[in-house]
Amino acid sequence: MSLLPTTTIAQIAAYANQTVTLAGWIDHKTEKGKLVFLMLRDGSGTIQCVVFRKQVSETTFSTAQQLTQETACRITGSVRADERAPGGFELDVHEIELIHLTHDYPITPKEHGVEFLMEHRHLWVRSSRQHAILRIRAEIMAAAQEWLNAQGFVRYDTPILTATSAEGTTNLFATPYFDQGNAYLAQTGQLYVESGMMSFGKVYCFGPTFRAEKSKTRRHLTEFWMLEPEVAFATHADNLILQEQLLTAIVQRVLQQCRRELEVLERDTLPLERVQPPFPRITYDEALDLIGEHHAEVEGCTPLAWGEDFGAPHETLIASKFDRPVFVEKFPAAIKAFYMQPDPDRPEVALCADLIAPEGYGELIGGSQRIHDAELLIERIQAHGLSLDDYQWYVDLRRYGSVPHSGFGMGLERAVAWITGTRHIRETIPFPRMLYRLYP
RNA sequence: UCCCCGAUAGCUCAACGGUAGAGCGGCUGACUGUUAAUCAGUAGGUUCUAGGUUCGAAUCCUAGUCGGGGAGCCA
Numbered sequence: 001m002s003l004l005p006t007t008t009i010a011q012i013a014a015y016a017n018q019t020v021t022l023a024g025w026i027d028h029k030t031e032k033g034k035l036v037f038l039m040l041r042d043g044s045g046t047i048q049c050v051v052f053r054k055q056v057s058e059t060t061f062s063t064a065q066q067l068t069q070e071t072a073c074r075i076t077g078s079v080r081a082d083e084r085a086p087g088g089f090e091l092d093v094h095e096i097e098l099i100h101l102t103h104d105y106p107i108t109p110k111e112h113g114v115e116f117l118m119e120h121r122h123l124w125v126r127s128s129r130q131h132a133i134l135r136i137r138a139e140i141m142a143a144a145q146e147w148l149n150a151q152g153f154v155r156y157d158t159p160i161l162t163a164t165s166a167e168g169t170t171n172l173f174a175t176p177y178f179d180q181g182n183a184y185l186a187q188t189g190q191l192y193v194e195s196g197m198m199s200f201g202k203v204y205c206f207g208p209t210f211r212a213e214k215s216k217t218r219r220h221l222t223e224f225w226m227l228e229p230e231v232a233f234a235t236h237a238d239n240l241i242l243q244e245q246l247l248t249a250i251v252q253r254v255l256q257q258c259r260r261e262l263e264v265l266e267r268d269t270l271p272l273e274r275v276q277p278p279f280p281r282i283t284y285d286e287a288l289d290l291i292g293e294h295h296a297e298v299e300g301c302t303p304l305a306w307g308e309d310f311g312a313p314h315e316t317l318i319a320s321k322f323d324r325p326v327f328v329e330k331f332p333a334a335i336k337a338f339y340m341q342p343d344p345d346r347p348e349v350a351l352c353a354d355l356i357a358p359e360g361y362g363e364l365i366g367g368s369q370r371i372h373d374a375e376l377l378i379e380r381i382q383a384h385g386l387s388l389d390d391y392q393w394y395v396d397l398r399r400y401g402s403v404p405h406s407g408f409g410m411g412l413e414r415a416v417a418w419i420t421g422t423r424h425i426r427e428t429i430p431f432p433r434m435l436y437r438l439y440p
Numbered sequence: 441u442c443c444c445c446g447a448u449a450g451c452u453c454a455a456c457g458g459u460a461g462a463g464c465g466g467c468u469g470a471c472u473g474u475u476a477a478u479c480a481g482u483a484g485g486u487u488c489u490a491g492g493u494u495c496g497a498a499u500c501c502u503a504g505u506c507g508g509g510g511a512g513c514c515a
Contacts (some may be wrong), residue, residue: 035471036471052472103472104465107451111452169486213514215513216441217514220514226454300511305454312512366515411514436506
């Protein structure tokens, strides 16, 4: 005995004029006297189910009248094409099996405030907009991994509990670790993924990372997912090509596979369709000139002196000058991480790049060629005030068959926010962790 | 951490220092084509907390709590 449905709503067109059993939840009900309209949602889609009093038993009709929003049920009926139905098909109901009657579902079809919705995040994920965003998130993750795998990459998982800060003094979450003092939640898998690069050539890690920064903006989470590929023998130039190819593959697949979700979100797909290589590349120096010339166009965007890092308004301004994601490369080494390879022609800048998303969604990717010389790496670790003892294993990677290599980290939720056109990053992950939000 | 804003019915909000209200949702009833149906009726309040000013405070003042928007930091 099984309770499984005979089909899903997404497949309903193949069952025209047949009798099927669907299983799901009531999205909405409209009563019209001797007629009840039910919108049934099963995860794959929604369909209108029509209950005529004269065509069903009294029990079935009174069950239909009882149904409330988010009640779980199994509905058996015949599939009929009907122009009046959203989706083109509706179900003429024969029988309704009540699985669980819901009382007082808190989220109604009317508007709600952010705080209320966040308190009910565990229920909010059922709403059509949230469903569409999280469906696209899943597609982005699948697209990224499948594309990388097809290019010969091997997924290589890095630890979440680590002994020290990977990139220096940024705030980390600490947790007691037996008699070894504190362990820290990883803020990146990058250093560890470099070891895999020396074993497999092309690797990537993909998992949650943690930042205990007191950021309070619509672009930040304290727990977010990062995809970090690392490639042996890849130079800075190779790195940028890989990034634009990966991002293009992701965006094009979402355009193909998630048309319906993008419609639900009312996402303008033209900017997404323009995402094709090559992406424009400008240097940090050119970006400073551009900011100097156009800073008045964006509020809070002030001219910068060489050596200063961009703020959010600067990224917005730069992005506004291009019709697709734009690379800003060769930042001053002093404002970047210790492991970045200096430009041989100009050692004060690093062979690194940030990829800035269009439409003001900010930095999607940060990447660089890594230092492959042990002596230089040691010098940089010390110059950054880090303990060499903590990084001996990392320096070891430069002592045995060291090669030039490059990699990058893509923030998953930033990518989801941009591709789905979601203004606030809190909607791009099922349970966002933020400065003032740990529940539910 | 800093700047700005807010908290009133289950939800979204209104109410000049003078009787705390509406819409939605809930409940009851009517309706054979509704799409956030419509119509009629009905229940629903410690105005975030603690002080203060005042004849009188949802309203003004102080402190706190919680939340929202932005900055910095970053992906």
